Amino acid sequence: xxxxxxxxxxxxxxxxxxxxxxxxxxxxxxxxxxNLSDSTPWGLWIGFDIFSGVALAAGxxxxxxxxxxxxxxxxxxxxxxxxxxxxxxxxxxxxSLLFDLGLPWNIWHMLVxxxxxxxxxxxxxxxxxxxxxxxxxxxxxxxENYSRYAKIRNFLMxxxxxxxxxxIMLSTLxxxxxxxxxxxxxxxxxxxxxxxxxPIQFFISAVALGLMMVTLESLFSGxxxxxxxxxxxxxxxxxxxxxxxxxxxxxxxxxxxxxxKLPLIFNGSWESFLFITEIFVSILxxxxxxxxxxxxxxxxxxxxxxICVVVGMVLNRINxxxxxxxxxxxxxxxxxxxxxxxxxxxxxxxxxxxxxAIEKFHVWEKPPRYPESEPSSRPQFDIPSQVWLGNxxxxxxxxxxxxxLMSFALAFALIPGVDIHSKGAEIVTAEPARGGDSxxxxxxxxxxxxxxxxxxxxxxxxxxxxxxxxxxxxRPMEKxxxxxxxxxxxxxxxxAFEHEWHYNxxxxxxxxxxxxxxxxxxxxxxxxxxxQCHNGLFPTGSRIIAKQYMAPSYVDxxxxxxxxxxxxxxLTDDSKKDxxxxxxxxxxxxxxxxxxxxxGMNKRPYFNRVLMPGEEKVLKVVD
Amino acid sequence: MQxxxxxxxxxxxxxxxxxxxIGLLRIFILxxxxxxxxxxxxxxxxxxxxxxxxxxxxxxxxxxRAFGSRxxxxxxxxLFHIGLILVPIFLFAHVNLWEKGAxxxxxxxxxxxxxxxxxxxxxxxxxxxxxxxxxxxASYISRKQDYFWPLILIIPFVxxxxxxxxxxxxxxxxxxxxxxxxxxxxxxxxxPFTKIAHCVIMPLSQFVVALAWKFPPDTDEPISISLDKxxxxx
Numbered sequence: 001x002x003x004x005x006x007x008x009x010x011x012x013x014x015x016x017x018x019x020x021x022x023x024x025x026x027x028x029x030x031x032x033x034x035n036l037s038d039s040t041p042w043g044l045w046i047g048f049d050i051f052s053g054v055a056l057a058a059g060x061x062x063x064x065x066x067x068x069x070x071x072x073x074x075x076x077x078x079x080x081x082x083x084x085x086x087x088x089x090x091x092x093x094x095x096s097l098l099f100d101l102g103l104p105w106n107i108w109h110m111l112v113x114x115x116x117x118x119x120x121x122x123x124x125x126x127x128x129x130x131x132x133x134x135x136x137x138x139x140x141x142x143x144e145n146y147s148r149y150a151k152i153r154n155f156l157m158x159x160x161x162x163x164x165x166x167x168i169m170l171s172t173l174x175x176x177x178x179x180x181x182x183x184x185x186x187x188x189x190x191x192x193x194x195x196x197x198x199p200i201q202f203f204i205s206a207v208a209l210g211l212m213m214v215t216l217e218s219l220f221s222g223x224x225x226x227x228x229x230x231x232x233x234x235x236x237x238x239x240x241x242x243x244x245x246x247x248x249x250x251x252x253x254x255x256x257x258x259x260x261k262l263p264l265i266f267n268g269s270w271e272s273f274l275f276i277t278e279i280f281v282s283i284l285x286x287x288x289x290x291x292x293x294x295x296x297x298x299x300x301x302x303x304x305x306x307i308c309v310v311v312g313m314v315l316n317r318i319n320x321x322x323x324x325x326x327x328x329x330x331x332x333x334x335x336x337x338x339x340x341x342x343x344x345x346x347x348x349x350x351x352x353x354x355x356x357a358i359e360k361f362h363v364w365e366k367p368p369r370y371p372e373s374e375p376s377s378r379p380q381f382d383i384p385s386q387v388w389l390g391n392x393x394x395x396x397x398x399x400x401x402x403x404x405l406m407s408f409a410l411a412f413a414l415i416p417g418v419d420i421h422s423k424g425a426e427i428v429t430a431e432p433a434r435g436g437d438s439x440x441x442x443x444x445x446x447x448x449x450x451x452x453x454x455x456x457x458x459x460x461x462x463x464x465x466x467x468x469x470x471x472x473x474x475r476p477m478e479k480x481x482x483x484x485x486x487x488x489x490x491x492x493x494x495x496a497f498e499h500e501w502h503y504n505x506x507x508x509x510x511x512x513x514x515x516x517x518x519x520x521x522x523x524x525x526x527x528x529x530x531x532q533c534h535n536g537l538f539p540t541g542s543r544i545i546a547k548q549y550m551a552p553s554y555v556d557x558x559x560x561x562x563x564x565x566x567x568x569x570x571l572t573d574d575s576k577k578d579x580x581x582x583x584x585x586x587x588x589x590x591x592x593x594x595x596x597x598x599x600g601m602n603k604r605p606y607f608n609r610v611l612m613p614g615e616e617k618v619l620k621v622v623d
Numbered sequence: 624m625q626x627x628x629x630x631x632x633x634x635x636x637x638x639x640x641x642x643x644x645i646g647l648l649r650i651f652i653l654x655x656x657x658x659x660x661x662x663x664x665x666x667x668x669x670x671x672x673x674x675x676x677x678x679x680x681x682x683x684x685x686x687x688r689a690f691g692s693r694x695x696x697x698x699x700x701x702l703f704h705i706g707l708i709l710v711p712i713f714l715f716a717h718v719n720l721w722e723k724g725a726x727x728x729x730x731x732x733x734x735x736x737x738x739x740x741x742x743x744x745x746x747x748x749x750x751x752x753x754x755x756x757x758x759x760x761a762s763y764i765s766r767k768q769d770y771f772w773p774l775i776l777i778i779p780f781v782x783x784x785x786x787x788x789x790x791x792x793x794x795x796x797x798x799x800x801x802x803x804x805x806x807x808x809x810x811x812x813x814x815p816f817t818k819i820a821h822c823v824i825m826p827l828s829q830f831v832v833a834l835a836w837k838f839p840p841d842t843d844e845p846i847s848i849s850l851d852k853x854x855x856x857x
Contacts, residue, residue: 020641397656401649409641413634521715521734 004224004371005396008355009403011348016404018345020411021338025099033338040326044335047318048343049096053089054127054178055202055317056310058210059217060086060134061171068164075233080141080363081221082214084354086171087134090127092350099342119180126174133167142361175206182320190324192264192275195255198320204251205282205313208244211237212286212309219303221358225368235297238290238305245309249283274319282312341411372396428490430554432482443554444490450558450585465541470561472544476534483558486551497530497549524549624797631804639808646815647823654827658834670833679829696754699747706744707776710737711807716787734787741784748777768817778806 025033036043063082067075098104110124136156143153156163179202186194195201215234222229256262265272286305295301326333335343357363359370372395381387430443433452442449461469467480474481488494501507502515512522520526531537538545544561552560563580570579578584662668711717715731722728732740752773755761782803785791814820821828847853 397653401653405642405645405649408645409638412641413638415637 002371003226004355005399007224008352008371008396008400011352012400012403013407014341014348015345015352016407017411018341018348019404020408020415021341022099022345024415025338025342026104030100030102033336035333035336035339037333040322040333042322043333044318044339044343045096045100047321047323048314049346050093050100051178051317051321052314053093053096054175055206055209055313056213057086057089057093058171058175058206059214060089060210061168062207062210063214064137064164065168068161069168074236077230077365078214078218078233080138081217081358083134083138084141084357084363085213085217087131087138088350088354090131090134092346093127094131096343096346099346119177119184122177123174123181126170126177130167130170130174133163133170137163137167141363142357144362145360172203176200176203178202179320185325188325189320190271191259191261192256192271193320193324195252195259197251197255201248201252201255204244204248205316208241208248209309209313211241211244212306212313215241215302216306216310219299219306221355224355225358225371227364227368229299229302231297231299231302234302235293238296238302241305241309242287242290245283245287249279249287252279271324274315274323278312278315278319280312281308282316286312338415427492430484430487430490432484441558443484443558448586450562452585468539468542469565471539472542473538474536476537479536480539484554487554487557488551490554492553493550494553495549496551499549624801628797628801628804631801631808635808636804639811643811643814647820650815650820651823651827654824654831658827658831661831662834675829675833679826682829683826693754693758696751699750699754703744703747703751703773706740706747706780710740710744710780710783713737714783738784738787741780741787745777745780745784748773748780766818772817772819775806775810779803779810782806 021033030036034043034045059082063075063079066072067079098107101107110121111128115121137160140153140156140160143149143156176199179199182189182194182198183196215237218234219229221227256265265275286308289295289301289305289308292301295305322333358368428444431445433439433441433443435454437453437455439452439454440449441452457470458464458466471480473486475485478485486494486496488496498507502510503512515527516522517526551557562585566584567580570576573579662670709732713730713732714737715734718728718731752770755765755770755773782799785799786796786803789796810819814822844853
């Protein structure tokens with residue numbers, strides 16, 4: 001097996017693995033597949049796929065600028081691969097974004113509902129436009145193979161220069177606006193990475209990274225197809241990278257020094273360790289290597305230096321977009337294996353498309369030998385008939401699709417079966433309402449609830465007969481069961497029937513056939529109804545008949561009951577128009593007997609409210 | 624045993640099912656791909672589309688073609704297929720598992736029907752095996768897998784029947800369930816790589832033949848005459 005085939009095989013496997021995980025992500029959602037949370041909503045996909053992906057695709061605009069604007073014609077052979085890398089990089093960014101967005105089908109909203117004040121709006125539009133421009137820039141290459149599209153190709157070629165200009169402009173805009181995105185969180189990001197000139201830093205580092213990404217891509221594809229590396233050309237890029245990296249280093253360190261953050265670098269914290277690693281890997285080591293002409297001209301030196309810059313800059317983007325914020329927020333986040341595999345899968349798929357384009361189209365001046373034309377075993381004669389069987393070529397698609405299939409099935413097997421559901425809301429049990437004639441309904445005990453005048457509801461709705469309006473069902477051995485007895489959970493439906501209790505010998509100890517009709521499948525349909533055994537389960541004349549064994553969540557039940565009734569009243573009675581508004585029932589201040597300092601109260605902070613800066617300290621006194 | 628059963632019903636099942644589902648999709652696509660490639664290379668691009676569609680449909684419901692040389696064997700084969708397809712898909716216990724695991728559900732077979740169909744599948748499977756063994760001519764066109772398949776296909780039916788009727792198998796329930804699950808998984812894994820793949824590529828076979836093997840239209844008559852087999856299905 002030759003190099004290309006082996007690498008393609010591995011890439012197809014990773015893609016297949018990610019495909020199974022990707023399907024799971026879209027069926028079960030982010031909560032089930034990622035380690036992201038409300039406090040850490042940006043994870044690997046944003047840090048690596050989006051922030052680093054955009055930066056890694058910077059090679060496209062850097063090389064086109066060198067060739068078309070600075071008129072350095074000797075770099076023309078690497079324009080096409082650089083543009084292709086940039087295009088695929090951007091497509092990969094967009095696909096990863098679809099994985100990361102909670103509602104990916106709303107991605108078009110940005111086109112219609114404009115919010116021009118948002119940096120994300122600029123980033124989104126730039127990515128979209130630049131991807132289009134890159135597509136138009138690159139499409140003459142595949143169109144070359146089809147003579148019937150010659151007109152389109154000529155048309156595109158005529159607009160090549162304006163397209164290139166537009167591309168450089170757009171990517172300049174949004175390489176930097178990814179930096180502006182961070183400007184809105186000055187207190188969340190760690191001071192070493194936060195800076196007022198973050199957009200400028202992002203742009204300069206993107207130029208350096210673009211140069212090195214083109215180098216790495218050229219070395220990698222040269223290695224795969226056993227092609228002579230353009231060492232002279234690449235060493236010129238490396239030389240340019242030294243200057244850009246030096247500028248980046250000066251700008252970054254000056255900014256840190258001027259704003260008095262220098263001591264933070266050496267205070268020995270986790271962030272200082274990250275920062276020092278990043279500076280060494282992304283700037284100092286590559287500058288050291290590429291400043292020496294002997295290393296710059298050697299393949300090994302180029303490999304090592306370009307990998308350093310790429311890894312270091314990816315680390316930088318991950319740091320800026322989230323890693324440096326983790327400690328400050330007091331959270332711990334490590335990407336789940338599903339997140340990692342999707343990131344790897346998107347990258348692998350992009351590389352596969354890149355290799356496909358290199359093999360099929362005129363990306364390189366001299367196209368590589370088609371790897372599938374190499375026989376996988378020795379040519380032979382058919383033994384009995386001595387007929388020449390031809391070269392034993394195995395179709396690539398047979399092999400690669402098998403690799404895809406096997407790793408897809410493996411990933412499918414690894415996905416936890418029954419347990420795969422979103423962690424969702426924390427389970428909060430509903431607590432009874434407190435008080436007498438006037439109740440305070442506060443199921444989750446956060447001191448924000450509803451003052452409910454029980455006595456008034458009784459007297460206004462017609463004394464004793466009106467109980468059944470709300471008390472629609474009683475637990476066995478109970479009269480007028482309170483709501484929380486069945487609606488046990490605050491935000492999730494709860495099992496009101498408890499099948500296990502019924503058949504368990506420690507509970508009801510009832511045999512299957514006593515409820516389920518023998519001979520039929522044992523389902524709810526073939527079972528006795530509750531009131532066939534329990535007397536008084538439904539009070540006579542109750543308005544709501546429980547039809548299911550699951551009781552809706554406490555919140556849903558309360559809202560359903562109160563709001564529906566109030567809404568009808570508000571419609572019929574003009575003087576009670578406000579009856580169905582939230583504020584009518586939800587009062588911000590709990591009654592005196594519910595105050596946190598009242599004797600016997602469990603003292604909890606007001607965790608339902610948005611905290612203002614400085615307020616945490618006041619609240620901590622409460623417990 | 625319990626842990627083994629859970630492993631077989633969880634990860635191992637998903638592995639086998641994934642291999643089957645994507646594997647069938649894979650050969651379906653590869654088949655179409657190959658046919659399209661053949662069509663692209665073909666000098667004569669006149670394909671009898673209407674006739675090929677008709678032929679494919681004819682083979683999907685082989686009422687007319689099947690009763691040629693061995694009508695009894697064909698009948699058994701058709702009856703075998705009915706139970707083989709209906710029971711695993713529409714059995715209540717299976718649909719119930721789908722509903723629990725993936726939230727999908729569909730119509731189910733009544734239990735008595737399912738039981739009879741299971742038993743009939745086992746019987747007809749055995750009959751197919753003996754039909755193949757007993758006729759000498761059949762051995763000339765039989766591969767190893769042709770003998771092997773009817774036998775392995777009835778294992779999950781036998782064990783499944785024992786599990787569904789706990790009265791027979793109350794002591795060995797877990798063992799039979801494990802055998803049921805494992806044998807079904809072996810079948811799942813083998814399906815896309817053996818002749819059972821005809822469950823998805825059968826409708827394509829006529830197209831592949833029509834595209835790749837370029838006989839001019841309406842030549843089957845003269846060919847059968849020249850082979851001295853006029854009127855006999857080949």
